[in-house]
Amino acid sequence: MPSAEDADRPGDHPALDALRELPPTSLFVFDAALDLQRYHAAAPHHVLGEVAGEPVEDGSAGLLDEEVYALLRKAQEEDRMQTRAVVSRATSGEERALTLAAHPLRDPDGGPGGVAAQIADLSGERHDYGRLDTLVEEEALIDRSLNVADTAQRLVDMMAARLADTATVDILDCVLRGELPRHATVGPQSLVRRVSAGADTGERMPVAFPVGGRHGYPHGGPFARALADHRPHVAVLGGDDDWWLSGMVERKLAPAGAHALIVVPLIAEGRLLGLAALYRTGEEEPFTQDDLATAVRMVRQAEQAVDNARRFTLEQAAAQLLRRSLAPGAPQDTRTVHTAEGHLQDIGNAWCEVIPLSGARTALVIGDVAEPGVRGIALMGRLRAGLLALAEQDPEPGELLSRLATLTARLARDVHLGLRAPEPLSTCLYLVYDPVEHTCQAASAGHPAPLIGPGDGPMRTAPLDIGPPLGPDRHAYETSRFPLADQSEIALFTSGLTALAEDGPEDGRPHRSAALREALSHARGSLEERCDQALGQFLGRRPTGDALLLLARTRPLPPVDVATWELSDSPEQVASARRSCAEQLTRWGLGDLAFTTELLVSELVTNAIRYGSAPVRLRLIRDRALVCEVHDASSSAPRVCHATGNDERGRGLFMIEEMADRWGVRFDPGGKTVWAEQDIGEETPAD
Structure with a gap:
């Protein structure tokens, strides 16, 4: 040695x-x-x-x-x-x-x-050593909160346990809203809100002034000096100059019998956030300069956490404002689809949509954006806008998602989004219910397959091929088709909901839905009640993301509201089609629409016979609008021509555009369907 x-x-x-x-x-x-x-x-x-x-x-x-x-x-x-x-x-x-x-x-x-x-x-300073040792451990706890009140309460608990009999934290109102004071100087006339108080016994709120109440400070004493110079102050109370203390005790802002006080301002970016106060009563020794140094260290650690929480509050407020302007409102029911929506946790990234389509069909959409915060909400708004524009063109679900994937790949390269290119950006499920054919068409970009069932019994996973999520790479998606029984229910949900369950993968699918399927199978009552009961099974568990459930109850269109005629490719079929439609409108009580409808039928059938391929089918649908559809086996798309005064042709689709409230073309494996709608108004048939 x-x-x-x-x-x-x-x-x-x-x-x-x-x-x-x-x-x-x-x-x-x-x-x-x-x-x-x-x-x-x-x-x-x-x-x-x-x-x-x-x-x-x-x-x-x-x-x-x-x-x-x-x-x-x-x-x-x-x-x-x-x-x-x-x-x-x-x-x-x-x-x-x-x-x-x-x-x-x-x-x-x-x-x-x-x-x-x-x-x-440090044997001679065991008290200070233990205090600082605990402080190091508890500082980490302060940093974990992104809530101003929670951070303030942790600071109070730490100060009361280590330094004082009683501790309080008051925060400016603007800070609780996520803002900094407009002026660097905050006077006694400024109102603050008490957000936390504690005692060395572990008791919360030993000071009677309630949390959440607003108050100002006296115009003299350590509080006024701390507001003016943004410096910590230590004082021995009970002298003639402490006239301000009796007023604070009467207003129940300070404990009675306090003989020592430390006031430490919380500062961020040179602006005052609030004040922390520590009191000693009874036979405790007055505060020392070492106590003041320790209190300042505690507050300095907390004020950074308070400022982080303030910034988070501001960002959350901006995110919610942006989401309200970009996200869809409550889903709107159609005549053949009734929906109920529920959130177990809503952080702004998931969304759902109910879109009326031509031919009395309804699209059910659900998506979940991976990017958090304001960027994720902005991306959600852009994807939703793109999807709505694509839905107006009425492609099949697989084709729609393929086009949306191209749009998403472009967004991934947008430097303003600041997204990391290798990661997926969003998942999306697009499902179309046809109440005439009693079928569903669906495609998924990385989203869990929906659950289907009778609504009062077992639910099962829909037979759906799940493609890759939407991201920086383009992908092609396949459309899955499956029949749907009368009075069925369809459940669309996010993976944040099913991730709450501890069940394993089913049939090799990457998303788990056994717990949700079980909950829906046993739920009873109205659609809204069933939605609440199913979500109630997951209460108390912390979702990993948005936990969103969209329940849809389907109902086929009554056969009496659909009329179909098979036509040959002979030009004489045009007059016969007009007469058949007029007679059907009379039976429906829609005779006042006969003239316009005959003109629409004449143009649509003529174009199908002249430019399309047999077989030709004419169909009238009485829904919330009168729908006239002509289907033929050709996949060539019609085009609106603006004929000149001397042209003898080219006015057919232009006339349809002028007479119909909406019109369009949709394609399927068997050809195309050209359709035109007229609003019925008060003549809408009762459900």
Whole structure:
């Protein structure tokens, strides 16, 4: 074991010479094998233990336990300083509180060397040492909250437990809204809101003034000085100058019998956020400057967390405002589809839509954007706008998602979004219900397959091929077709809901829905009640994202509201089609629409016979609008021509555009359908 005299020789180890310049402590140097080589301590027995006032024979006996060796090794391996508290018990039985800092050293060639250990004896400052040790642990807890009130309450609990009998935190109203004060100076006339209070007994709100109440500060005393100079203040109370205190006690803003006070302002970007106050009552000693330093350190840690929470509040408010302007409202029912929507958690990224389509069909859409916050909401709005524009063209679900994937790939390259290109941006499910054919067509871009069932019994997963999510790469998606029984229910949901369940994958699909399927199978009542009951099964579990459920109850269109005629490719069929439509409108009580409808039928059937391919089918549908459809086997798209005054042709589709409220073309594997709608208004048949 080297002697203290050997340790005092200068120049033997440059690192040791440098450590000697630090505040008086005991210093120890270990080689790469962690054998003690030197130490520098005027009285090493004050650090490592004592026997009747004499140093122990082996100075390392009280230091080098396995815990300390582990710290030294960690400093070597990670090549950075490590710190830890050590409690050493001397032979006399006295405990000493030590703090150990291990500094990695390097050899002359720059490679890994030994370790220098710096040891300070804090036994005479055990109270302060314990206070700061706990403070380090609790500071991490303060940083975890993104809520101003929660952060303030954690600060109060820490201050009351370590420094004061009672502690309070008051925050400016604008900060709770996510804003900073407009002016750097905040006077006593400014109102603050008490957001937290606590006592050293662990009791919340020992001060009677309720949390959430607003108040101002007196125009004199430490509070007024802290508001003016943004500096912490410590005061001994009870003097003639403390006239302001009685008013605060009467207003129940301060505890009665307080004889010591610390006021520390919370500052961010040079602006005042609020004030923290610490009181001592009874026989407690007045606050010292060390107490003030500790309180300031606590508040400085908390004020950064408060400012982070303020910024988060502001961003959330902006996100919600943006979402309200971009997201769809409540889904609107159609005659053949009734819906109910429910959120277990809504953070702004998931959305759903009910879109009326031609031919009395209804599209059900659900999507979930991966990007959080304002960027995710903006992306959701852009995807929704693109999807609505594509839905107006009425392609099949697979083709619609393929086009949407192209749009998403372009958005992924948008530098303004700041998105990381390799990651998926969104999932989307697009499903179309046809109440005439009693079928569904659907396509999925990484979204869970819907559940279908009778509504009062077991639900099952729809037979749907799930394609990749929408992202930076383009993909082609397939349309799945399956029949749907009368009075069925369809459940569309996000993966944030099914991720709450602990069940495993089903049939190899990447999304889990067994728990939701079970909940829906046992739910009863109206559609809204069934939606609430199903979501209620997941209460108390924390979703990983948006937990959204869209339930749809379908109803086929009554056969009496559909009339279909198969036509040949003979031009004489045009007159016959007009007469058949007029007679049908008379039976429906829609005779006032006969003239316009005959003109629409004449043009549509003529175009199908002249430019299309047999077979030709004419269909009238009485829904909330009168729909006239002509289908033929050709896939060539008609085009509106604007004929000149001398042209004898080219006015057919132009006339349709002028007479119909809406018209369009949709394609399917068997050809195309040209359709035109006329609003019925009050003549809409009863459901």
